[in-house]
Amino acid sequence: MNVFHGDTSILDYFNPDNLPPTPLVEIPLHPFKDDNVRIFAKLMQCLPMANVKSLPAYNMLLHSNLNHNNQAIDLSKIDTLIENSSGNTVFSLSIIGKLLGINNTKAIVSNEISPAKLKQLQFFDVNCIINDEPICPNPNDLNSGINIAKKLSSKHENYLNLNQYENDLNPSAHYKWTAPQIVRQLESLNLDLNLFACGLGTSGSLVGTSTYLKSCYNKLNNSNKNETKDPLFKTIGVVRLPNNPVPGPRTLNLLDSIKFNWNESCDSIQQIGTKDSYKHSLELCRKGILVGPSSGFTYKGLLNYLNEIKGNGQLKELQNLLKQDNKTVNCVFICCDQPFVYIDEYFKYLGKENFPKIENEYLLQKKQNLPIEMINRINDILADKKINLKPIDAYKIIYNKHKKCVNDDIIIFDIRDNKNFKELHILNSINIDIDNGNTNNPLIDTNVLQTEYNSLKLILQEFMQNNDLQGKKIFNICYSGNSSVISTTILIDNGIENVYNISGGFIEWSKENLPRWKSDNCILLTNTK
Ligand SMILES: Cc1ncc(COP(=O)(O)O)c(C=O)c1O
Missing domain, CATH: 3.40.50.1100 (Rossmann fold)
Incomplete structure (x- = not known):
């Protein structure tokens, strides 16, 4: 009935003689069908310790008579197991060892081990000794983990090195x-x-x-x-x-x-x-x-x-x-x-x-507080006259007066909601609608700053991954020049050159009666819809 009880229940449960065979499952669809x-x-991962190496670990620990020096093993004298292993063998040994009264297990592991595997060993109470060597050590190298484990067990009477690399109880x-x-x-x-x-x-x-x-x-x-x-x-x-x-x-x-x-x-x-x-x-x-x-x-x-x-x-x-x-x-x-x-x-x-995309990923970032240095950095950018251009100065760079169109090397990000954008915007600009539903000034309300910063960062980073911005002049505009300084900062901090913020935003641009365009056709970047 697959029931294990009494004082030896767990060791009995690890004994493959007491278990049904691990499943043999046909792959129904494959290229040679x-x-x-x-x-x-x-499926050896269906064993109680969820890995193939638990079988040799069990066999070596319960049935080894001689140690690697051909001396009889007296388990009652052993309090420490020591083994070179990339993970599965040694954590299995640790669990079985404790059931037999051997409370310590040490692993010599390669410095190439992954952080998760290292944590897995700690989780199972394995004491890890990192060794500078490849993940699969060479048994002939005297400084390999395999030989360190041998040497340490020779030095300490209370140590046992079962040595999966040479122990016939493994195969x-x-x-x-x-x-x-x-x-x-x-x-x-x-x-x-x-x-x-x-x-x-x-x-x-x-x-x-x-x-x-x-x-x-x-x-x-x-x-x-x-x-x-x-x-x-x-x-x-x-x-x-x-x-x-x-x-x-x-x-x-x-x-x-x-x-x-x-x-x-x-x-x-x-x-x-x-x-x-x-x-x-x-x-x-x-x-x-x-x-x-x-x-x-x-x-x-x-x-x-x-x-x-x-x-x-x-x-x-x-x-x-x-x-x-x-x-x-x-x-x-x-x-x-x-x-x-x-x-x-x-x-x-x-x-x-x-892997599937995560929707609303920016909400995860929202939980982290924007560090004070970042707020200071945004304020520094806002104070830089070379970055913050009056609308008329921006216009002179953006527009080709003779052809009455926007120059080829210009990218304009317009951070306003899509409805207002469609009403009027600068020709060829790209709309970033972060739709935070809050009209507070982000440079005063740090919660708004936080939300806008996270949304803009996510949208702009994706844009930068898919588009080459080097060699272009990038303009940022919003309603009054506050949100656009955030996108300006993000772009500059991602190594983009020639990034500008249009001071006073679309409000000032309109007051100066600079060219505006009405169109439903636009590039819209958003992570909220
Ligand atoms: C996770 C894992 N551990 C260990 C091994 C090695 O098995 P063995 O030591 O019996 O060759 C393999 C082999 O593919 C493995 O995938």
């Missing part, structure tokens, strides 16, 4: 649990497995799982000694492209130093980049498979492999060898963890076009 390919995601966790689950789950659908894809970090999950899977699906039984690879079952190891961060997996170069026999376990290696990983993870999440970037990475590795074998005819060859009637090629890829701790990275690596 019409090629008779079925793809299943093995064996997947041999014992992950792989048999996949076999039984596919059997329940009467399916064999043809392609298995897995990301490579310590390589524990690939080595452990594919060793077992090969023993089940390798139909050759070594009858043909020259044919070492089974044409009906292939494993795909997925690695990162160099300089493409994805939390968890390694690059091919960094795998060189890994002791487990990953090379023998992989029939193909696919290299995947950061953007593809995050994009495919986001797509899986939005389809209901809530998995992190490294799962999108492995999925994309599998898709690339399928593309490769479709292109060179091997997919057809494979299908011709299949015995079952429907001749589907069945694939499984491993999903490692959840997306939530990486949310900031999705925004960092994928363009904002991937």
Whole structure:
């Protein structure tokens, strides 16, 4: 019934032997659907500690007899676990450790770790020691986190370094649990497995799982000694492209130093980049498979492999060898963890076009108080005679007297409401309607100043992103020259040159009887409508 009770309830709950298998979920729509390919995601993030590395952590902590110096481990003498890990292994160790009475866990982590992951470790009471090294350390480097963890545990009798990079209980966790689950789950659908894809970090999950899977699906039984690879079952190891961060997996170069026999376990290696990983993870999440970037990475590795074998005819060859009637090629890829701790990275690596726009975003900014320096700055700009031009002086720059039109290099922002603007305005000006419903002078009422500043900043920053203002002369006008000094300040502070405020605003411009235009056709910038 999935009930765990009594003094050992939580440890019992972490024991995979007591749990149903983690879900194996088919991806209903994918690019190879019409090629008779079925793809299943093995959801290791559905484990109690929500990540693939919790299985080796559990296995190493409960079943290790010898430490890295080949000495017998007496857990009663241990009060501190120390491990090099980018996150999932060590926070899982910390939780299980406490259940076994080991209250301290230390992690040697790379200085490239993300702030959110660092907080996640602190959240789980892991004491982090930052080391200046890449996120995937080289075990052969004596100053790597892996060796620091070893050295510290040799120095302190009460420390235990389980060392996921060399401990056979890491791959064996997947041999014992992950792989048999996949076999039984596919059997329940009467399916064999043809392609298995897995990301490579310590390589524990690939080595452990594919060793077992090969023993089940390798139909050759070594009858043909020259044919070492089974044409009906292939494993795909997925690695990162160099300089493409994805939390968890390694690059091919960094795998060189890994002791487990990953090379023998992989029939193909696919290299995947950061953007593809995050994009495919986001797509899986939005389809209901809530998995992190490294799962999108492995999925994309599998898709690339399928593309490769479709292109060179091997997919057809494979299908011709299949015995079952429907001749589907069945694939499984491993999903490692959840997306939530990486949310900031999705925004960092994928363009904002991937996310819905926030409406009324300026209301969030309204809550922050405008600092007094900013009010002083606006007043300084207002006092600068080179920036604040009388309407007649502005007119002389704006208008080409001979052609009776506005010069090409002029941009005019008119900050009045759209109704008044349409009535009369300077030819070719752009209307910014901030519609704050308050007629108080922003230079006297700081609440109005605050609202206008935030709205104008948001509108102008978007305009500056989409238009090149350099080389132009920018004029700002409003009713009486108070709101326009705010937009003038914002533009100047964003590095725009040749920005002017029309003193006295449209009221003074009209009094001087300078040219005005009536038109319903206008460019309107607003964030309130
Ligand atoms: C989040 C995460 N952790 C760890 C790993 C590494 O797994 P292993 O150490 O078993 O190779 C991966 C691999 O893709 C991963 O995505």
